[in-house]
Amino acid sequence: xxxxxxxxxxxxxxxxxxVREIAPWLVFGLLMLLALYFVGAEExxxxxxxxxxxxxxxxxxxxxLGFPCH
Amino acid sequence: xxxxxFWVSPATDMENRMMVRxxxxxxxxxxxLAGILVFSFAKVFGEPQVDHAIAFESAMDEAKAKADLxxxxxxxxxxxLVSRKLQASYGLLTGVMVYSTAFGGLFALVFSxxxxxxxxxxxxVVSVLLAITGIIAVYVVPSIKYPANPPSVGNPxxxxxxxxxxxxxxxxxxxxMIAATMLQGxxxxxxxxxxxxxxxxxxxxxxxxxxxELLPAVNEVPSNFPADLLWNFRIDSLGMQxxxxxxxxxxxxxxxxxxxxxxxxxxxxxxxxxxxx
Numbered sequence: 001x002x003x004x005x006x007x008x009x010x011x012x013x014x015x016x017x018x019v020r021e022i023a024p025w026l027v028f029g030l031l032m033l034l035a036l037y038f039v040g041a042e043e044x045x046x047x048x049x050x051x052x053x054x055x056x057x058x059x060x061x062x063x064x065l066g067f068p069c070h
Numbered sequence: 071x072x073x074x075x076f077w078v079s080p081a082t083d084m085e086n087r088m089m090v091r092x093x094x095x096x097x098x099x100x101x102x103l104a105g106i107l108v109f110s111f112a113k114v115f116g117e118p119q120v121d122h123a124i125a126f127e128s129a130m131d132e133a134k135a136k137a138d139l140x141x142x143x144x145x146x147x148x149x150x151l152v153s154r155k156l157q158a159s160y161g162l163l164t165g166v167m168v169y170s171t172a173f174g175g176l177f178a179l180v181f182s183x184x185x186x187x188x189x190x191x192x193x194x195v196v197s198v199l200l201a202i203t204g205i206i207a208v209y210v211v212p213s214i215k216y217p218a219n220p221p222s223v224g225n226p227x228x229x230x231x232x233x234x235x236x237x238x239x240x241x242x243x244x245x246x247m248i249a250a251t252m253l254q255g256x257x258x259x260x261x262x263x264x265x266x267x268x269x270x271x272x273x274x275x276x277x278x279x280x281x282x283e284l285l286p287a288v289n290e291v292p293s294n295f296p297a298d299l300l301w302n303f304r305i306d307s308l309g310m311q312x313x314x315x316x317x318x319x320x321x322x323x324x325x326x327x328x329x330x331x332x333x334x335x336x337x338x339x340x341x342x343x344x345x346x347x
Contacts, residue, residue, distance in 0.1 A: 014330075015081055015186050016187045017086045017090060017183070017185070018086060021087045025094055028175060029175070029179050032171075032173075032175045032176050033172075033176075035168050036169060036172050038168070039168050044229050045230040046230075051151075053151055053152070057156075059152070060116075060117065060120050061164070061169065064303075065166070065307070066212075066218035066311070068216070069219070069221070070225075
Protein backbone atom coordinates (compact mmCIF):
# COMPACT_ATOMS: atom_id res chain seq x y z
CA UNK A 1 0.00 0.00 0.00
CA UNK A 2 2.94 2.29 0.57
CA UNK A 3 3.82 2.53 -3.12
CA UNK A 4 0.33 3.70 -3.97
CA UNK A 5 0.37 6.40 -1.33
CA UNK A 6 2.67 8.62 -3.36
CA UNK A 7 0.59 11.55 -4.51
CA UNK A 8 0.23 15.24 -4.34
CA UNK A 9 -2.81 15.23 -2.08
CA UNK A 10 -2.73 14.59 1.64
CA UNK A 11 -6.34 13.42 1.59
CA UNK A 12 -7.30 10.71 -0.91
CA UNK A 13 -10.60 11.09 -2.68
CA UNK A 14 -13.11 8.51 -1.43
CA UNK A 15 -14.83 6.22 -3.88
CA UNK A 16 -18.60 6.20 -3.51
CA UNK A 17 -19.97 3.13 -1.76
CA UNK A 18 -22.28 1.37 -4.26
CA VAL A 19 -25.97 1.62 -3.39
CA ARG A 20 -26.30 -2.19 -3.39
CA GLU A 21 -23.82 -2.34 -0.50
CA ILE A 22 -25.73 0.30 1.47
CA ALA A 23 -29.18 -1.17 0.80
CA PRO A 24 -29.02 -4.10 3.29
CA TRP A 25 -28.23 -1.65 6.07
CA LEU A 26 -31.39 0.31 5.43
CA VAL A 27 -33.12 -2.27 7.63
CA PHE A 28 -31.39 -0.53 10.52
CA GLY A 29 -32.62 2.77 9.14
CA LEU A 30 -36.17 1.47 9.45
CA LEU A 31 -35.49 0.37 13.01
CA MET A 32 -34.30 3.89 13.81
CA LEU A 33 -37.43 5.36 12.27
CA LEU A 34 -39.45 3.01 14.46
CA ALA A 35 -37.49 4.20 17.49
CA LEU A 36 -38.20 7.80 16.49
CA TYR A 37 -41.87 6.94 16.15
CA PHE A 38 -41.97 5.69 19.73
CA VAL A 39 -40.37 8.87 21.02
CA GLY A 40 -42.36 11.19 18.77
CA ALA A 41 -45.83 9.85 18.16
CA GLU A 42 -46.71 6.57 19.94
CA GLU A 43 -49.83 6.82 22.09
CA UNK A 44 -50.51 10.27 20.76
CA UNK A 45 -52.11 10.38 17.34
CA UNK A 46 -51.75 6.63 16.87
CA UNK A 47 -51.01 3.75 19.16
CA UNK A 48 -49.37 0.34 18.86
CA UNK A 49 -49.04 -0.46 22.54
CA UNK A 50 -52.24 0.01 24.55
CA UNK A 51 -52.27 2.47 27.42
CA UNK A 52 -50.43 5.73 27.87
CA UNK A 53 -47.26 4.56 29.54
CA UNK A 54 -44.86 5.14 26.62
CA UNK A 55 -46.39 8.55 25.98
CA UNK A 56 -46.09 9.54 29.62
CA UNK A 57 -42.57 8.18 29.94
CA UNK A 58 -41.14 10.18 27.00
CA UNK A 59 -43.55 13.09 27.61
CA UNK A 60 -41.00 15.82 28.32
CA UNK A 61 -38.67 14.87 25.50
CA UNK A 62 -41.58 14.70 23.06
CA UNK A 63 -42.48 18.29 23.88
CA UNK A 64 -38.90 19.53 23.84
CA LEU A 65 -37.99 17.73 20.62
CA GLY A 66 -40.78 19.58 18.83
CA PHE A 67 -43.33 16.81 18.32
CA PRO A 68 -47.01 17.58 18.76
CA CYS A 69 -48.15 16.25 22.12
CA HIS A 70 -51.53 16.07 23.86
CA UNK B 71 -4.37 11.25 -8.88
CA UNK B 72 -2.50 8.13 -7.86
CA UNK B 73 -3.89 8.53 -4.40
CA UNK B 74 -7.42 8.31 -5.72
CA UNK B 75 -6.58 5.05 -7.46
CA PHE B 76 -5.23 3.58 -4.27
CA TRP B 77 -8.55 4.27 -2.57
CA VAL B 78 -10.71 2.96 -5.36
CA SER B 79 -8.92 -0.29 -6.08
CA PRO B 80 -8.98 -2.07 -2.72
CA ALA B 81 -12.63 -1.37 -1.95
CA THR B 82 -14.23 -4.74 -2.61
CA ASP B 83 -17.92 -5.36 -2.01
CA MET B 84 -17.17 -6.92 1.33
CA GLU B 85 -15.03 -3.98 2.37
CA ASN B 86 -17.73 -1.57 1.32
CA ARG B 87 -20.29 -3.48 3.30
CA MET B 88 -18.07 -3.49 6.35
CA MET B 89 -17.48 0.21 5.78
CA VAL B 90 -21.20 0.93 5.99
CA ARG B 91 -21.33 -1.16 9.17
CA UNK B 92 -18.46 0.83 10.65
CA UNK B 93 -20.10 4.12 9.69
CA UNK B 94 -23.43 3.01 11.12
CA UNK B 95 -21.92 2.06 14.46
CA UNK B 96 -19.92 5.27 14.50
CA UNK B 97 -23.02 7.31 13.75
CA UNK B 98 -24.93 5.73 16.59
CA UNK B 99 -22.04 6.25 18.98
CA UNK B 100 -21.72 9.91 18.03
CA UNK B 101 -25.50 10.19 18.31
CA UNK B 102 -25.33 8.68 21.78
CA LEU B 103 -22.63 11.18 22.73
CA ALA B 104 -24.74 13.99 21.31
CA GLY B 105 -27.66 12.66 23.35
CA ILE B 106 -25.74 13.09 26.58
CA LEU B 107 -25.03 16.72 25.69
CA VAL B 108 -28.60 17.33 24.57
CA PHE B 109 -29.96 15.77 27.75
CA SER B 110 -27.70 17.91 29.94
CA PHE B 111 -28.87 21.04 28.15
CA ALA B 112 -32.52 19.97 28.26
CA LYS B 113 -32.29 19.09 31.93
CA VAL B 114 -30.82 22.46 32.90
CA PHE B 115 -32.66 24.79 30.51
CA GLY B 116 -35.62 22.96 29.04
CA GLU B 117 -37.09 21.28 32.11
CA PRO B 118 -37.77 24.49 34.07
CA GLN B 119 -39.87 25.69 31.12
CA VAL B 120 -41.79 22.42 31.06
CA ASP B 121 -42.41 22.77 34.79
CA HIS B 122 -43.60 26.37 34.42
CA ALA B 123 -45.93 25.30 31.63
CA ILE B 124 -47.33 22.46 33.72
CA ALA B 125 -47.87 24.85 36.62
CA PHE B 126 -49.78 27.10 34.25
CA GLU B 127 -51.72 24.09 33.01
CA SER B 128 -52.65 23.07 36.54
CA ALA B 129 -53.88 26.55 37.32
CA MET B 130 -55.94 26.61 34.15
CA ASP B 131 -57.33 23.17 34.85
CA GLU B 132 -58.38 24.08 38.34
CA ALA B 133 -60.19 27.07 36.93
CA LYS B 134 -62.27 25.07 34.49
CA ALA B 135 -61.86 21.61 35.87
CA LYS B 136 -64.89 19.72 34.70
CA ALA B 137 -64.83 20.28 30.97
CA ASP B 138 -61.18 19.45 30.73
CA LEU B 139 -61.43 16.37 32.86
CA UNK B 140 -63.98 14.93 30.49
CA UNK B 141 -61.76 15.43 27.46
CA UNK B 142 -58.73 14.21 28.85
CA UNK B 143 -55.15 13.73 28.77
CA UNK B 144 -53.71 15.90 31.48
CA UNK B 145 -50.66 14.79 33.38
CA UNK B 146 -51.44 16.55 36.59
CA UNK B 147 -55.16 15.95 36.57
CA UNK B 148 -55.33 12.26 35.88
CA UNK B 149 -53.75 9.66 38.12
CA UNK B 150 -50.09 9.89 37.26
CA LEU B 151 -48.82 6.93 35.26
CA VAL B 152 -45.34 8.33 35.43
CA SER B 153 -44.43 10.83 38.12
CA ARG B 154 -43.20 14.28 37.14
CA LYS B 155 -39.89 13.41 38.76
CA LEU B 156 -39.45 10.38 36.50
CA GLN B 157 -40.68 12.24 33.42
CA ALA B 158 -38.15 14.98 34.02
CA SER B 159 -35.22 12.62 34.62
CA TYR B 160 -35.17 9.07 33.24
CA GLY B 161 -38.11 9.73 30.93
CA LEU B 162 -36.40 12.72 29.37
CA LEU B 163 -33.12 10.80 29.25
CA THR B 164 -34.75 7.86 27.44
CA GLY B 165 -36.50 10.02 24.87
CA VAL B 166 -33.46 12.15 24.13
CA MET B 167 -31.02 9.23 23.94
CA VAL B 168 -33.24 7.17 21.65
CA TYR B 169 -33.91 10.19 19.43
CA SER B 170 -30.28 11.21 19.25
CA THR B 171 -28.87 7.71 18.71
CA ALA B 172 -31.47 6.99 16.02
CA PHE B 173 -30.62 10.22 14.22
CA GLY B 174 -26.93 9.33 14.52
CA GLY B 175 -27.60 6.06 12.74
CA LEU B 176 -29.72 7.67 10.03
CA PHE B 177 -27.08 10.36 9.62
CA ALA B 178 -24.45 7.65 9.09
CA LEU B 179 -26.54 5.92 6.43
CA VAL B 180 -26.99 9.18 4.54
CA PHE B 181 -23.30 9.88 4.94
CA SER B 182 -22.36 6.46 3.55
CA UNK B 183 -24.28 7.40 0.41
CA UNK B 184 -23.14 11.03 0.21
CA UNK B 185 -19.44 10.50 0.88
CA UNK B 186 -17.64 10.25 -2.44
CA UNK B 187 -20.67 11.57 -4.31
CA UNK B 188 -20.18 15.17 -3.27
CA UNK B 189 -17.64 17.64 -4.54
CA UNK B 190 -15.76 17.69 -1.29
CA UNK B 191 -13.49 14.74 -0.60
CA UNK B 192 -13.00 15.59 3.06
CA UNK B 193 -15.36 13.55 5.27
CA UNK B 194 -15.43 16.42 7.77
CA VAL B 195 -16.83 18.79 5.15
CA VAL B 196 -19.36 16.21 3.91
CA SER B 197 -20.45 15.56 7.49
CA VAL B 198 -20.89 19.23 8.35
CA LEU B 199 -22.84 19.91 5.15
CA LEU B 200 -25.13 16.99 5.91
CA ALA B 201 -25.72 18.27 9.43
CA ILE B 202 -26.57 21.77 8.20
CA THR B 203 -29.00 20.52 5.57
CA GLY B 204 -30.31 17.98 8.08
CA ILE B 205 -31.26 20.44 10.81
CA ILE B 206 -32.86 22.78 8.28
CA ALA B 207 -34.88 20.03 6.61
CA VAL B 208 -35.85 18.01 9.67
CA TYR B 209 -36.28 20.63 12.36
CA VAL B 210 -35.99 24.31 11.44
CA VAL B 211 -38.38 24.44 8.49
CA PRO B 212 -41.11 22.15 9.92
CA SER B 213 -40.87 24.12 13.18
CA ILE B 214 -41.31 27.48 11.49
CA LYS B 215 -44.71 26.25 10.33
CA TYR B 216 -45.55 24.12 13.37
CA PRO B 217 -43.34 25.22 16.27
CA ALA B 218 -42.60 23.16 19.37
CA ASN B 219 -45.15 23.66 22.11
CA PRO B 220 -44.85 23.25 25.87
CA PRO B 221 -47.45 21.31 27.87
CA SER B 222 -50.82 23.11 28.13
CA VAL B 223 -50.48 24.43 24.58
CA GLY B 224 -52.47 22.17 22.30
CA ASN B 225 -55.96 20.78 22.28
CA PRO B 226 -55.99 16.99 22.90
CA UNK B 227 -58.83 16.67 20.39
CA UNK B 228 -56.66 17.87 17.52
CA UNK B 229 -53.59 15.74 18.26
CA UNK B 230 -54.27 13.50 15.25
CA UNK B 231 -54.51 16.39 12.82
CA UNK B 232 -51.55 18.24 14.32
CA UNK B 233 -49.35 15.15 14.18
CA UNK B 234 -50.31 14.55 10.55
CA UNK B 235 -49.64 18.14 9.56
CA UNK B 236 -46.31 18.19 11.35
CA UNK B 237 -45.10 15.01 9.67
CA UNK B 238 -46.40 16.12 6.25
CA UNK B 239 -44.44 19.35 6.64
CA UNK B 240 -41.35 17.44 7.72
CA UNK B 241 -41.65 14.94 4.88
CA UNK B 242 -42.11 17.65 2.23
CA UNK B 243 -39.18 19.56 3.68
CA UNK B 244 -36.97 16.47 3.65
CA UNK B 245 -37.94 15.44 0.12
CA UNK B 246 -37.56 19.05 -1.01
CA MET B 247 -34.06 19.12 0.43
CA ILE B 248 -33.13 15.86 -1.30
CA ALA B 249 -34.52 17.20 -4.59
CA ALA B 250 -32.67 20.49 -4.14
CA THR B 251 -29.43 18.65 -3.41
CA MET B 252 -29.79 16.57 -6.58
CA LEU B 253 -30.64 19.73 -8.53
CA GLN B 254 -27.56 21.43 -7.14
CA GLY B 255 -25.43 18.59 -8.49
CA UNK B 256 -26.95 18.97 -11.94
CA UNK B 257 -26.67 22.75 -11.98
CA UNK B 258 -23.03 22.59 -10.97
CA UNK B 259 -22.19 21.12 -14.35
CA UNK B 260 -23.35 24.38 -15.92
CA UNK B 261 -22.83 27.01 -13.26
CA UNK B 262 -20.32 27.57 -10.52
CA UNK B 263 -20.96 26.12 -7.08
CA UNK B 264 -22.33 29.38 -5.59
CA UNK B 265 -24.85 29.93 -8.38
CA UNK B 266 -25.91 26.29 -8.35
CA UNK B 267 -26.44 26.42 -4.58
CA UNK B 268 -28.41 29.68 -4.79
CA UNK B 269 -30.72 28.26 -7.44
CA UNK B 270 -31.22 24.92 -5.69
CA UNK B 271 -31.75 26.69 -2.37
CA UNK B 272 -34.36 28.95 -3.96
CA UNK B 273 -36.18 25.85 -5.25
CA UNK B 274 -36.17 24.33 -1.77
CA UNK B 275 -37.54 27.54 -0.24
CA UNK B 276 -40.20 27.73 -2.96
CA UNK B 277 -41.28 24.14 -2.23
CA UNK B 278 -41.50 24.52 1.55
CA UNK B 279 -43.00 28.01 1.37
CA UNK B 280 -45.76 26.87 -0.99
CA UNK B 281 -46.45 23.81 1.17
CA UNK B 282 -46.50 25.96 4.28
CA GLU B 283 -48.99 28.32 2.68
CA LEU B 284 -51.24 25.46 1.60
CA LEU B 285 -51.29 23.66 4.94
CA PRO B 286 -53.62 25.07 7.61
CA ALA B 287 -52.23 27.10 10.47
CA VAL B 288 -52.40 25.72 13.99
CA ASN B 289 -52.55 28.11 16.88
CA GLU B 290 -53.76 26.62 20.12
CA VAL B 291 -51.82 28.82 22.51
CA PRO B 292 -54.14 29.88 25.34
CA SER B 293 -54.63 33.64 25.16
CA ASN B 294 -53.21 34.16 28.65
CA PHE B 295 -50.22 31.85 28.22
CA PRO B 296 -47.01 33.72 29.17
CA ALA B 297 -45.26 34.85 25.98
CA ASP B 298 -41.80 34.69 27.51
CA LEU B 299 -42.37 31.12 28.61
CA LEU B 300 -43.41 30.13 25.09
CA TRP B 301 -40.38 31.89 23.65
CA ASN B 302 -37.98 30.30 26.14
CA PHE B 303 -39.42 26.86 25.55
CA ARG B 304 -39.04 27.15 21.79
CA ILE B 305 -35.54 28.57 22.01
CA ASP B 306 -34.52 25.69 24.31
CA SER B 307 -36.06 23.24 21.86
CA LEU B 308 -34.02 24.82 19.07
CA GLY B 309 -30.94 24.75 21.31
CA MET B 310 -31.28 21.00 21.79
CA GLN B 311 -31.42 20.49 18.04
CA UNK B 312 -28.42 22.73 17.43
CA UNK B 313 -26.42 20.78 20.00
CA UNK B 314 -27.40 17.45 18.49
CA UNK B 315 -26.74 18.36 14.87
CA UNK B 316 -23.51 20.21 15.67
CA UNK B 317 -22.20 17.19 17.56
CA UNK B 318 -23.25 14.87 14.72
CA UNK B 319 -21.78 17.09 12.02
CA UNK B 320 -18.46 17.85 13.68
CA UNK B 321 -18.09 14.64 15.68
CA UNK B 322 -18.92 12.18 12.94
CA UNK B 323 -16.68 13.97 10.46
CA UNK B 324 -13.78 14.17 12.88
CA UNK B 325 -13.98 10.51 13.87
CA UNK B 326 -14.24 9.44 10.23
CA UNK B 327 -11.28 11.54 9.22
CA UNK B 328 -9.28 10.16 12.12
CA UNK B 329 -10.22 6.57 11.28
CA UNK B 330 -9.36 7.04 7.59
CA UNK B 331 -6.04 8.56 8.50
CA UNK B 332 -5.16 5.54 10.61
CA UNK B 333 -6.60 2.98 8.25
CA UNK B 334 -5.29 4.24 4.97
CA UNK B 335 -2.26 5.96 6.40
CA UNK B 336 -2.23 8.85 4.01
CA UNK B 337 -0.37 10.93 6.53
CA UNK B 338 2.30 8.26 6.36
CA UNK B 339 2.02 8.48 2.62
CA UNK B 340 2.85 12.13 2.83
CA UNK B 341 5.87 11.25 4.94
CA UNK B 342 7.05 8.70 2.41
CA UNK B 343 6.72 11.30 -0.25
CA UNK B 344 8.86 13.67 1.78
CA UNK B 345 11.47 11.00 2.32
CA UNK B 346 11.55 10.15 -1.34
CA UNK B 347 12.44 13.66 -2.32
